[in-house]
Amino acid sequence: MKFEAITIKDIAKALNLSVSTVSKALHGSHEISKETKAQVLAYASKYKYKPNPIAQSLKKGRSKSIGVIVCNIDNNFFSQAINGIESVARQKDYNVIITQSQESYDREVANSEHLSSRSVDGLIISLSAETRNVDHLVRLHEKGLPIALFDRVTDAIATHQVIADNYKGAYEATRHLLQQGFRRIAHITSSLSLSITVERMQGYRQALEDAGLQPDERYIKLCAHGGMIQEETRLALMQLLELEDRPDAIFTASDRLSTTTLSLLRQMYIEIPGQIALVGFTNSISADIFNPALTAVVQPALEMGQQITELLIQLIESKRPVTSFQKLVLATELKIRDSSTRPPA
Amino acid sequence: MKFEAITIKDIAKALNLSVSTVSKALHGSHEISKETKAQVLAYASKYKYKPNPIAQSLKKGRSKSIGVIVCNIDNNFFSQAINGIESVARQKDYNVIITQSQESYDREVANSEHLSSRSVDGLIISLSAETRNVDHLVRLHEKGLPIALFDRVTDAIATHQVIADNYKGAYEATRHLLQQGFRRIAHITSSLSLSITVERMQGYRQALEDAGLQPDERYIKLCAHGGMIQEETRLALMQLLELEDRPDAIFTASDRLSTTTLSLLRQMYIEIPGQIALVGFTNSISADIFNPALTAVVQPALEMGQQITELLIQLIESKRPVTSFQKLVLATELKIRDSSTRPPA
DNA sequence: GCCTTTAGCGCAATCGTTTTCGTAAAAAAA
DNA sequence: TTTTTTTACGAAAACGATTGCGCTAAAGGC
Incomplete structure (x- = not known):
């Protein structure tokens, strides 16, 4: 089975335009006349054109997605935190990929490598109980992958943290x-x-x-x-x-x-x-x-999730290397x- | 900030080979001599080469990921089901992208469209309480996106289902x-x-x-x-x-x-x-x-998650259109x- | 010694999109 | 009219990986 969606090429062919013209029209470039733009936009919305995010990711080097590693979602603290993460991510148009370490060091390592190779733009982590050594994260962090920590944190990585008091x-x-x-x-x-x-x-x-x-x-x-x-x-x-x-x-x-x-x-x-x-x-x-x-x-699990996500996205979208990091400590009740x-x- | 990984090109340049040779060597093609293969493999493992999944997705038209829509993960039934989904997916080398509808029809529609445009290879859904009309899913299904239903199902889509009794x-x-x-x-x-x-x-x-x-x-x-x-x-x-x-x-x-x-x-x-x-x-x-x-x-939430994932992956990987569907009914306790x-x- | 085979490798197209650059025609300036 | 500037668009490269095809040389057949 194959799932076929309409592409920029199809639009170009149908309207007798070039691929680049269509792309520019869709982005509202000033290089394109109002008439052509209108034509393209009309056709695109008629056939529900949606840019292929995979192609965009490849081109732009960003996937607009963030990875999350927690020990277990079958736990109200983490499911609430994830609700917070998702709400902020959705609002900023990021996807969230959730994985579980099940408190296992090996699975934490595997997940972090898998997510980074899946080209997430950043990682939100709460460490597993087994984790004593965070070299796997340091490695990714040094390669430039933005990482943010919450709940179970470590100072071995210079980055933002959100924890409860x-x-x-x-x-x-x-x-x-x-x-x-x-x-x-x-x-x-x-x-x-x-x-x-x-x-x-x-x-x-x-x-x-x-x-x-x-x-x-x-x-x-x-x-x-x-x-x-x-x-x-x-x-x-x-x-x-x-x-x-x-x-x-x-x-x-x-x-x-x-x-x-x-x-x-x-x-x-x-x-x-x-x-x-x-x-x-x-x-x-x-x-x-x-x-x-x-x-x-x-x-305040929900808020912790929201805050750490804000911070991670700041990190991801920052033009210049960030050198000063926040450690947010939120009150418990x-x-x-x-x-x-x-x-x- | 940018996260740079080693690519096939880098390997080719370093070893003075062509990109295609490297690719074939990595795939163990018979066209490539043992010496060259060994050389490439050695270099690849030394520098921890990992194929870029985004590029692979674009090329192959598959993303090796499946989307999940449930009303809420902050609920033991669904978090257990997700554990089941994840375990099977992981074993078959698929990624899982989890989203929540929060019992809202609008969010269910938005999530399904978003996931399909993120080119997931298939979708696992438990309908939201607000959903009366499943046209959004029928549309995707008719376009060829494999969909599998569990828990809260509908017969309006001809596909596999897993429910409790x-x-x-x-x-x-x-x-x-x-x-x-x-x-x-x-x-x-x-x-x-x-x-x-x-x-x-x-x-x-x-x-x-x-x-x-x-x-x-x-x-x-x-x-x-x-x-x-x-x-x-x-x-x-x-x-x-x-x-x-x-x-x-x-x-x-x-x-x-x-x-x-x-x-x-x-x-x-x-x-x-x-x-x-x-x-x-x-x-x-x-x-x-x-x-x-x-x-x-x-x-049996865990088992339900496992079964529906098995069925979805069958659907995804089937060469020819599937016409007969299963409705698994699992016993409650x-x-x-x-x-x-x-x-x- | 000439022709065919085949092992081993590179070229180039492809996936869908973005973006730089080039260029034609039309408009403005000379 | 000629030159310059705009306007509007297309060609092509790039992102990283895969793959059919073509090419070169050495090996084999006669």
């Missing part, structure tokens, strides 16, 4: 638990190679210290796969529950970890917040109908619900 | 509610222009009739935007609750409607299933941690949880 979000979540009277607050988080992990852990630690508590390393559990592997999270949770002075609250650092932890606790018939309170980073639109309704640190509210003693 | 899924959900002793079972669903709406409603009606009950039209509420507009769902729900013989159970027909209804009922402090039971179509990975855990009709379990009287 992870430190503050974690600080406030932890402080909230402290204010509710919880003292043995555990932290389940992802790989330490991720910027978000480090920043959120700092907020967590600082809140404890500011309350005069010493962070207890036994209360901190890393899940290298960021919750993608349930068994890993289960293990971390079990280790916490088996501690002598078992935690009375848990602060989970990512979307998947929050829902998985909640699910596991319920499977174990552990009451929340009665036996253990829970606060988590999550953008789930259903956090309010969880059992119990989950206290959440919500990131703490939505207090039942899962962290101290029941009357 | 909506009738049976709805029938079983309703029968389950009946078996639990509920008798006044309401149905909140989307626009009647959607195939899934019609099929699910048929299952619902038939289950009632098989139980000797007459479907009551006052118990059936349509939400034209499929839950995208919360106010619409709220209104439908309010109307149900204000009925004299208020329903004792609700069967919601889609992901967004299910979560929204649950959320609204909880906001109104209506006990589930005590005052009203709830069963809904949903692929939410968090249905088990909802309050209450939500009895769900789960669709009823996951019974708390929201529909009759409390002891």
Whole structure:
């Protein structure tokens, strides 16, 4: 099967003009008379002529498309961010090609190379949990491919970044638990190679210290796969529950970890917040109908997507090399619900 | 900024060969001597030569990419389906370009035209709730663009389809509610222009009739935007609750409607299933941690995505026009949880 | 030793578009 | 009328890759 569209050549032949004349007429060149222009435009709209974007890409060296690499779209934070990316891209007439790394370093590398060879004009990335080394991105960046980072970022590439205020979000979540009277607050988080992990852990630690508590390393559990592997999270949770002075609250650092932890606790018939309170980073639109309704640190995902896309397109369309880069830090919001509210003693 | 990659020309120049020789060598043509081939291959891999896909697309008239239009990726059913699409596409070396209609007819039209002009080799579509007329797709299909439908389908286009067994899924959900002793079972669903709406409603009606009950039209509420507009769902729900013989159970027909209804009922402090039971179509990975855990009709979203992609690629790669089409109907699964379990009287 | 075959490579067209340059005819200036 | 300037258009190269065809030389057949 073949999909045939009308080309500039067809128009030229039909109107007895040359290809170049038609092209210029379509672009409204002053070299072409009003009559010819009118004729061409009429014919073009009659037969719904649309320039072949592939040919245009080849000619202009730009594809008017941007690539996106996230760990997983099956996650409200990223799907919301992608909505933001798409809205800005559409408005500026760019296409968006979305790929998923599934938290795998290998797939991140493969995707980035594939996208760059597909001649996207730029790349928006949130790093995978497995990624420790960003040489694959540095290579592309040095070759001149505009790259913008959001959420899980790295300073190894000199470029724009958009992140949530992870430190503050974690600080406030932890402080909230402290204010509710919880003292043995555990932290389940992802790989330490991720910027978000480090920043959120700092907020967590600082809140404890500011309350005069010493962070207890036994209360901190890393899940290298960021919750993608349930068994890993289960293990971390079990280790916490088996501690002598078992935690009375848990602060989970990512979307998947929050829902998985909640699910596991319920499977174990552990009451929340009665036996253990829970606060988590999550953008789930259903956090309010969880059992119990989950206290959440919500990131401005849509806005993050919009901002990073604006910045990337700036980069792409800039005539001269950009040397000064922005790091946008957007505020999170703490939505207090039942899962962290101290029941009357 | 410009991203420069190595081309066949560069190789030719460096090795003092012609462009065509290099191209043939890279393709392992028998016309080229082993020595030359080895030389070219060595140089190519040393400098990481990758054929420019844009140029290849232009030459071959194929882009090795497929377009996807769904209403919203911020929804576990579709994000899982996309995972299925991507996995098959990747394996067959196709790219996937995802777009969202946001349940809007205009955006569906715009997306389909945009994708076709971006020369995707084929299109996978689940129709928007607003779509009543599929002329835009028929037009593209008649021009020879392979199109495959899943989930929300239409028979106006002669092509492959993959759907869940909506009738049976709805029938079983309703029968389950009946078996639990509920008798006044309401149905909140989307626009009647959607195939899934019609099929699910048929299952619902038939289950009632098989139980000797007459479907009551006052118990059936349509939400034209499929839950995208919360106010619409709220209104439908309010109307149900204000009925004299208020329903004792609700069967919601889609992901967004299910979560929204649950959320609204909880906001109104209506006990589930005590005052009203709830069963809904949903692929939410968090249905088990909802309050209450939500009895769900789960669709095999991943498999649906995989199957429809296989079929589309068959269509794309078929040498001769395809005249016989498949309609795959995949089984749903009823996951019974708390929201529909009759409390002891 | 002459003719045919074939291995090995280059030329040039092609995909659809953009863009520079050239050029004819018409209009303006001389 | 002659020269110059405009106006309006066409020819052709380019983007990077593919491919049918033609060409040259060496190898083989007689």
